[in-house]
Amino acid sequence: MFVNQFLFLAAILFCIGVYGVVARKNAVLVLMSIELILNSVNINLLTFSLRNGSTDGHTFALYIIAVAAAEVGVGLGLVLLVYRNKRSISVDDLSEMSG
C-alpha cells in the first residue's frame, strides 16, 4: 500500500488548511480551512489504521466527523449572528476590543 503518499496528501492538506486559517479574511472561508485540517486528520487516521491493522483509527475518524459537524453548525450560527449585527463577515471587522 502507498502509505507515504496518503500521509503526504494529509500533510499537504494540513498545510493548506493552516495557510487558509491564517491568510483568509472571510469567516466562512476560515471555517472551510478548518474543515480541511480535520479531513487531513481523518486521512492520517485511516491510513495508520489500515497499516497497523487496528480499528481504533476508524473509530476516532467517525467521532471526528460527528464532532466536526457540530462544530461547523455552531460556527456558522456565530457567523450569521455577526452578519446580522454588522452586515459583514470579514474577520478584520471584528475589532471592537484590542490591547
Place this chain on the structure above:
Amino acid sequence: MQHLNILVAQWVAPTIDYHGLAPELVVAGGLCLVLILDLFIDERKKWLLSVISSFTLLAAMIPVVTLALSDTSVRSMIGDRYVVDSFSLVMKGVFLLSGYVVVLLSSSHLEEGEYWRGEYWFLLLSSLLGMLMMTSSRDLVSIFVALELLSIPAYMLAAWRKRDPKSNEAGVKYFMLGVFASAVMLYGMSLLYGVTNSTLLVDIASQITATGGFSSVHALAVVFVIVGFAFKVSAVPFHTWAPDTYEGAPTPVTAFLSVASKAAGFVALVVLIYSAFPLVQSIWQPFIWVLSALTMTVGNVLALRQHNIVRMIAYSSISQGGFVLMPLAVAGMPGAGSSALRAVVLYMIIYAATNLGVFAVILAVSRKTRSGEVTSFGGLFSYAPTLGVLMTIFLASLAGIPPLGGWIAKFAAFQALLQSQSTWGYVLGVVGAVNSVIAFGYYGNVMREIWMRPVPDGDTTPIRTPGSLGLALGITTVATLTFGIFPGIALHFADLAEIAGAVIR
C-alpha cells in the same frame, strides 16, 4: 472488510460501573431535565431552572463523596479508557463546586438582563459534563470528545448577548481560535496514533519509545497535542483570544471560562504528561518551560496597562496560568514528579476559589456602577466596606500574600521547582519570583482605588447584594481564607491526587 467482521465477532459488551459514572449521570440527567422543562414552563417561572441546575450540581457531589469514601480506590471501565481515580475525583469536586458558584453568580445577572435563560443553564451544564468527563478520560478519543463537549457550549455562552457586537466578537474569536487549536491537536493525535498504534494513554507511554529513541514525527506529535491544550489554558503565545473573549462575554461566563474551562485544559495536560508522555520528557519539558516563562511575563506586563477591570483580570488569569505550568516544566525530572502534581492540583483548587471570588465582587460592584473601569472601584471601602475588604482579600491572595490561599499555592509551585534540583528549575523559579512582584503592581492599583481614592461620581448609596451573590461571596471567601490559614486542608486533597497507571518519577 473481513478484518472488521472478525473484530465485530469478537466484540463483548463492556461492563459499566454505574457507581463510578454516577456524577456524570446525575449531571446528564439534570441537563436533560432543564432542556425539557424550559419548553413547558412559563417565562415568569424560569428562575426554577437555575434552582434545578444548582441542585443538580450539588446532587452530583454526593456520588463524588461516596466514591472517595469507598474501598475501591481505582475504578476503570471500558478497558482502562475511562478511569475514576483520586485525581479525577478531586478535580470533579473542584469542577462541580466552581460550577455551583458560577450558577450562583449567573442567576441574578440573568434575571435582570435580556437573556435566553433556559438554554443558558443547559449549555452551562453540558460544558460541566464535558469537564467531568475530561477528568476521567485516559484515551485520545475520549479526551477529544470531552474537550469538544466542554468547548462547544462555551463558544455559545461567550456570544450569549446576541445583540451586542462585543459579545458576538468574543464568541467568534473564541470559536475560531478554539476550533483551530483542536484541529492542530487532532493532527498531533493522529500522528501519535500512527507511531504508537494505540489511542490508550498508557499504551502510548510504553510504545512511544519502543523503537529506542524518537524521531521528528514523535516530537511533532507531542508538541502539536500540547499546543492544542495551550490554547485552552491561554498560554502565551496562544493567548490572543483570552482578553477579548473575557471582556466581551457576559461576566458570569467570563468567570466560568477563566476558572473551570482553564482548569479543564490543565487536567488534560496533566493526564497527558503523566500518563502518555512520561518517557519523552526531553520533548515537552523545554517546550512547557518556555510556555510557562512567557505566559507569566507577558500576561503580567500586559495586565499593568489595562484600564478595564475584567480585561485586567483576564491578563492576570493568563499569568496565573503560567504559575500552574511552572511545576509541570520540571515534572519529568527524577524526584520532582509527585510534588509537581501536588502543586498543580493545589494551585487549581485555590485559584478557582480566589478568582471566582474576584468575579463575584466585580459583579456586585458593577450592578451599581454599571462600569468596567478600574476607577469605578474608587472609594469602594467608604460605601461598601464588606465588598472592599473581600476584594482586597481576593486580590492579595492572587498576588500570593500570606496568610491567604494564593500564598500556599505559590509556595507549593516553587517547592516543586526546588525539588527538581536542576538549573532550569532554579532559573524558572527566579522568573516566577520576579513576576510575583510585578503582579503586585496591578493588584495594588485596584486596592489603592478601593481604599484611598475618592468615589468617582460621588454616589455613595450602599450596594444591595442579592442573596445568591452573597452566598457565592461567602463560599469563595471561606475557601480562600481556610486554605491559607489551614493549608493542611487543601494539601490533604492535593496529596490524594494520584493518577492511576501514571509513571511518576
